[in-house]
Amino acid sequence: MKKITSALVALGLGVALSASVQATSNDEAVIERIKAVGSVCIEGDDSCGGAAAAPVAAGGTRSAEEVYTAKCAGCHATGAAGAPKYGTSDWADRGSKGMETLLANAINGINAMPPRGLCADCSDEELQGAIQHMIDSVQ
Incomplete structure (x- = not known):
């Protein structure tokens, strides 16, 4: 037992x-x-092990072509939502409005384009460079 x-x-x-x-x-x-799927590291927060990068690389501002390719081409390459298409006469017509007007439209948004388009982290100078890049695409 x-x-x-x-x-x-x-x-x-x-x-x-x-x-x-x-x-x-x-x-x-x-x-x-x-x-959690991920974590957020804020610039200057040492608890992330230095993983947070500065918004713009130490080399300075991005080139106009880099900004256009990364941020603007999504709409301007295809003409989505009425965006003036890169490399077409759409930009020749826009160029006559003057850079000040075009930059103000990019910063504040116009028609279906939201303020700053898809480039919330772009400086005004980077936006101006991207606009000039698009104007130059028809010359």
């Missing part, structure tokens, strides 16, 4: 241990599924 009792106790401990391991495994799986 003692052997049967010992076997049952061992079996009970084994089941309890197995259930505990399974619960831990389930807890770990739940934690893995609900963990």
